[in-house]
Amino acid sequence: MSTSPGDRVRISRQGDIIEGILLPNPEDEAYLVVKLDNGYNIGIEAAKVEVKLLTKTPERPHPEEAARQTKGLPSIAILHTGGTIASQVDYETGGVTPRFTPQDILNKFPELRELANIDSWLISAMWSEDMRFEHYKIMAREVKRCVDKGYSGVVITHGTDTMAYSAAALSFILEDVPIPVILVGAQRSSDRGSTDAAMNLICAFEFITKTDFCGVAICMHQSMADDTCIILPPCKTRKMHSSRRDAFKPINQKPIARIHYGSRKIEFLSDYAKRGSARKLMLKDKFEEKVGLLKAHPNMSPQEFGFYKGYKALVIEAYALGHVPIDAPNDAALPNLENAKALAELIASGCAVVITSQCIYGRVHSHVYSKGIELKKMGAIYADDLLTETAFIKLAWLFGNYGREDAIKLITQNLRGEFNPRLLPEEF
Numbered sequence: 001m002s003t004s005p006g007d008r009v010r011i012s013r014q015g016d017i018i019e020g021i022l023l024p025n026p027e028d029e030a031y032l033v034v035k036l037d038n039g040y041n042i043g044i045e046a047a048k049v050e051v052k053l054l055t056k057t058p059e060r061p062h063p064e065e066a067a068r069q070t071k072g073l074p075s076i077a078i079l080h081t082g083g084t085i086a087s088q089v090d091y092e093t094g095g096v097t098p099r100f101t102p103q104d105i106l107n108k109f110p111e112l113r114e115l116a117n118i119d120s121w122l123i124s125a126m127w128s129e130d131m132r133f134e135h136y137k138i139m140a141r142e143v144k145r146c147v148d149k150g151y152s153g154v155v156i157t158h159g160t161d162t163m164a165y166s167a168a169a170l171s172f173i174l175e176d177v178p179i180p181v182i183l184v185g186a187q188r189s190s191d192r193g194s195t196d197a198a199m200n201l202i203c204a205f206e207f208i209t210k211t212d213f214c215g216v217a218i219c220m221h222q223s224m225a226d227d228t229c230i231i232l233p234p235c236k237t238r239k240m241h242s243s244r245r246d247a248f249k250p251i252n253q254k255p256i257a258r259i260h261y262g263s264r265k266i267e268f269l270s271d272y273a274k275r276g277s278a279r280k281l282m283l284k285d286k287f288e289e290k291v292g293l294l295k296a297h298p299n300m301s302p303q304e305f306g307f308y309k310g311y312k313a314l315v316i317e318a319y320a321l322g323h324v325p326i327d328a329p330n331d332a333a334l335p336n337l338e339n340a341k342a343l344a345e346l347i348a349s350g351c352a353v354v355i356t357s358q359c360i361y362g363r364v365h366s367h368v369y370s371k372g373i374e375l376k377k378m379g380a381i382y383a384d385d386l387l388t389e390t391a392f393i394k395l396a397w398l399f400g401n402y403g404r405e406d407a408i409k410l411i412t413q414n415l416r417g418e419f420n421p422r423l424l425p426e427e428f
Contacts, residue, residue: 005023018042077153165393167216220248227262237250238387254424287396289396313398322355363384
């Protein structure tokens with residue numbers, strides 16, 4: 001019987017026996033690629049082995065198992081949006097796809113049921129780079145449903161690429177949320193031996209069930225080792241690495257808490273909001289579509305600024321303390337004067353221009369160099385240590401829920417911990 005990707009096979013090679021799942025390898029058919037039971041892949045020269053079919057590709061049944069309830073345990077809802085944490089190898093393509101169902105997640109990590117009574121449902125099965133403002137509204141409304149039903153907390157499984165954007169968005173939408181809403185991702189898919197999904201999820205559950213924290217936060221690995229996870233502030237966190245398990249770092253701020261995976265000890269590292277009956281959730285879930293994001297770079301043209309005429313707001317990720325090329329110190333730089341003209345016209349047209357920094361740490365300042373003073377006189381708004389990603393989300397949210405005058409006033413006000421007015425040495 002012939003074999004195909006997804007079949008379980010036994011391969012004999014010079015006396016060695018290897019068993020695993022056959023993967024497609026369209027790039028080089030001279031080699032077989034097999035996923036071993038430990039989650040890793042191995043490539044073997046096809047001409048030198050004997051392949052025996054053990055089982056054909058299994059169907060993927062998804063039985064609806066009735067939720068088990070254990071008296072005395074808190075109730076937690078898991079809302080699934082896809083991403084690497086809910087993904088596995090697609091044997092048709094050989095790539096990783098977000099295809100786990102909610103039941104798959106619970107079956108994969110049964111220890112979660114020892115920590116809480118869990119209800120789990122799907123919001124969407126997608127990669128996070130495909131998220132739009134509308135998805136933030138959907139997530140927020142599902143969280144409200146969980147609050148109304150009396151859940152002790154919510155875990156949102158999410159792809160890591162835009163998880164920081166979603167965390168910021170939810171922190172603004174969910175005003176005075178009375179329960180913890182923890183976004184959890186994974187850098188390695190759940191069917192890999194090196195996955196970080198289980199630990200991230202378990203630590204999120206431990207944090208919800210053992211603390212009085214309320215609000216939106218992110219839970220991810222603190223280091224490459226499987227020793228601690230950290231709870232990260234939603235408006236001050238950035239994905240800093242494309243593949244490391246400790247990719248997420250707090251910027252200009254300490255983590256909220258640390259969870260020790262072995263002992264399950266939890267230590268708070270900074271101040272946090274606490275649960276209380278006085279908190280009444282209010283949804284403010286509108287977003288303005290006409291908000292842009294522009295990165296300063298050498299050789300900028302006035303057309304780049306002019307493109308945003310008609311927009312309500314624009315974030316310019318500027319150099320260092322908040323500089324963009326608008327001066328002409330010599331003849332070769334004369335085109336920069338057209339940039340200055342275009343930017344001044346953009347601001348005069350009613351577009352709120354907010355300046356953030358390309359530097360990861362530190363803050364912008366308008367009165368250190370003459371360039372900043374010039375931009376300030378034009379009407380540019382300097383956003384202190386507001387992260388670029390958070391600035392973009394905040395502006396879209398402000399202009400969606402408030403009139404222009406109030407939105408501009410609120411840009412520089414600290415609404416959800418997005419600013420840190422005084423950096424400590426370990427935060428700088």
